Amino acid sequence: MTMEKEAWMKILRYLKIRDKARTDILDDILPQDIAEMITEMEPVEQSEVFELLNDEEAALILGELEIAEQANIISTMADKRSAKILHFMPSDDVADLLGGLENQKAQSILKNMNKEDVDEVTGLLNYPTDSAGGLMTTEYIAFKETTKVKQALSKLRELAPSAETVYYLYTVDEQERLVGVISLRELIASPDDETLSQIMRTNILSVNVETDQEEVASIVQKYDFLAIPVVNSENKLLGIITVDDIMDVIEEETTEDIYHLVGTSEKEGESLVHASVLATAKARLPWLIVCLLGGLISGFVIDSYEDTLASVIALAAFIPVIMDMGGNVGSQSSTVFVRGVATGEIMPKDMFGYFFKDFKVGLIMGIVCGVSVAGAAALWQGNPMLGVVVGLAMFCTVTLAATIGTLIPIFFVRLGVDPAVTAGPFVTTIKDVTGLMIYFYIAMTFMEYL
Amino acid sequence: MTMEKEAWMKILRYLKIRDKARTDILDDILPQDIAEMITEMEPVEQSEVFELLNDEEAALILGELEIAEQANIISTMADKRSAKILHFMPSDDVADLLGGLENQKAQSILKNMNKEDVDEVTGLLNYPTDSAGGLMTTEYIAFKETTKVKQALSKLRELAPSAETVYYLYTVDEQERLVGVISLRELIASPDDETLSQIMRTNILSVNVETDQEEVASIVQKYDFLAIPVVNSENKLLGIITVDDIMDVIEEETTEDIYHLVGTSEKEGESLVHASVLATAKARLPWLIVCLLGGLISGFVIDSYEDTLASVIALAAFIPVIMDMGGNVGSQSSTVFVRGVATGEIMPKDMFGYFFKDFKVGLIMGIVCGVSVAGAAALWQGNPMLGVVVGLAMFCTVTLAATIGTLIPIFFVRLGVDPAVTAGPFVTTIKDVTGLMIYFYIAMTFMEYL
Incomplete structure (x- = not known):
């Protein structure tokens, strides 16, 4: 047992x-x-x-x-x-x-x-499930702003067990419009006969009932709220969203972002971990097919340099290392960028600054990887010139992959598309095709010395 | 301006x-x-x-x-x-x-x-910064269990402004040991002259001061707490950790996991987005070098089949698509698995069940991708037998990549290592080498028909 x-x-x-x-x-x-x-x-x-x-x-x-x-x-x-x-x-x-x-x-x-x-x-x-309206609960506590502290406290003693959170109390005017917020700690620390309007804070952050859940989550996380009020376009208080629901949203949205990076996604409300075999395959196949086409395009590049390859067959041995390295650098760059945008560390105005920084990082990594592989290739194949070709191609590919890995997500951000959706697949195809073209172009140029 | x-x-x-x-x-x-x-x-x-x-x-x-x-x-x-x-x-x-x-x-x-x-x-x-002790604050409110509700409330009115959260009150015995918890809502709803020991909950979850922050976060997230008490090994109350700090921990740990998937990491307290060019290159290079070695090993595989390749040079055109697809399926599988472990959706006892499910998913995707690429290859190169070779190799590679993509992280979980650290790099190298070996082995077997 x-x-x-x-x-x-x-x-x-x-x-x-x-x-x-x-x-x-x-x-x-x-x-x-x-x-x-x-x-x-x-x-x-x-x-x-x-x-x-x-x-x-x-x-x-x-x-x-x-x-x-x-x-x-x-x-x-x-x-x-x-x-x-x-x-x-x-x-x-x-x-x-x-x-x-x-x-x-x-x-x-x-x-x-x-x-x-x-x-x-x-x-x-x-309300749509991924909007503020879909997240909110109607178990909040609101008082008219003219209520006295003492009345509020005694009312609270009755209401507390059924309200989802009593740690923020909201004040509304005659038309049920949100005018203020008081934390329970402020309420208990206030004199009994003051009115709520005397002690309430009036610089309240609220979200509209139609706001997307991702935006709601980022506001709550930024301001460390335990709950946030939800209003309609007339500022009428409709509900509250509590921090525990926000934590679930963050987990859900992060999973979505991570899945997008590898070109898959899950249906609303059904976990990819628990989905059926067929449903899982269906979620993962679309990008694989896109990638398959990308791989075939890379194949066209090799095919069009068939003569070069046929005359120096040893060139084939370095196809994997060129492709792998381009792929890794590209996904590092796009992943760090996409995550930075998701956590708010990279704001739209910082994007080009970040791009230039990553370009310089790419240059350094390109030099280190280029020199390493050049040495390895020259020794292995006993052909120093082949080492130069492979090393040069590696340098260009790595630097370019870092550039593309940042540039493509930036491009999607500018278009207003979540970069996580598309960064993975596009980066893979473009870096493969360009990496191989560079490699074979350099090889062809140096052909007579090989 | x-x-x-x-x-x-x-x-x-x-x-x-x-x-x-x-x-x-x-x-x-x-x-x-x-x-x-x-x-x-x-x-x-x-x-x-x-x-x-x-x-x-x-x-x-x-x-x-x-x-x-x-x-x-x-x-x-x-x-x-x-x-x-x-x-x-x-x-x-x-x-x-x-x-x-x-x-x-x-x-x-x-x-x-x-x-x-x-x-x-x-x-x-x-305390280490990533332990419960490093996260906790000492601004909590604790009363002796013999305190009366009325006394507690009036004391609270004084203390509230300096305590970080007043929404949970803790009760301690004569030796300052944690014995109970009362939420502020329970306190205000209780009769004035009851003692705290009459109204407190005694099934309290607390964390030890040495507990890792990731574990603390998962407890708070699971139980939807606004704060959790921190105790030493004698159960003496030392502090509390509040939910806003927990949200920061979750963000930090998720970023760490995502970075590990692409083989990079950031130093404690310094964001990779804001780190200097040199520091960034240094954080990203180690895995690139590992990957470079992996790529060269793949090259050895191609090199050892040089004769096969030289006699049917068209085979080279399908190296990219075989490698890419293996890579994508492998990273999909390992990413979904690693995220499932991180969110608690995949528990240790579910792992092998999940593995078999993913194997079946791999089979289906292998059949779809194998048939597609076989058709494409046969038409493109005008050689139906080449289509069979490429299709068969694709089927094996995709199925195997799904298998390896789950098996390697499972292996690391069993070893007690965070699978996010190693899933990426290992999966890439192993799937490349095996994918290419399968491809050329099948090609060699069918050589006389090509």
């Missing part, structure tokens, strides 16, 4: 004998840990566990599972129970979960939910 | 005419935005600005700059002023800043700081 299984049996025993009204399993074990065990279980066992949990516990644990798993578990439950559990989940999570269910099932659960919950959730379902 | 410059002039005017005691520039503009403008300024302008800021403002703004910039600015100030500003910075930031100064300067600033500040900071300076 694995350790997980053993721990699990213990918890199950505990769940069976406890008095549901008086003991809370989450006092002893965190929902994330229970969720982890649940993913290891068979569907029958999962159902058994959720029967034994009360609605609030079930909501907390469910919220820690992947959407697909949540949907599986909810599908086996009576709609009435599902609706009760969903009542305790933050509205953004409920919207994501319902979006992952079959439409008919989602509808019949919605019918069992109370009107207030339904309104909140159906409002959220209208 | 750029927009930034213009905004800046406005702020400078404002700073010059305001009444320091009564107006707070940070009410109108966030410290991160001022910090951004400061990085654009000349050293003389920077000094002028810091003269006009009060100590608390200066501390907040300084904390948003990179360590190297902080050190530059502090170096131009009188030690007495520096000490006053540092008093308002969280202790972890002070420790990082002092670590970035010349030793003599750091010592003379420490001499001007009050004893309490010095003790806190020198304690932190003993």
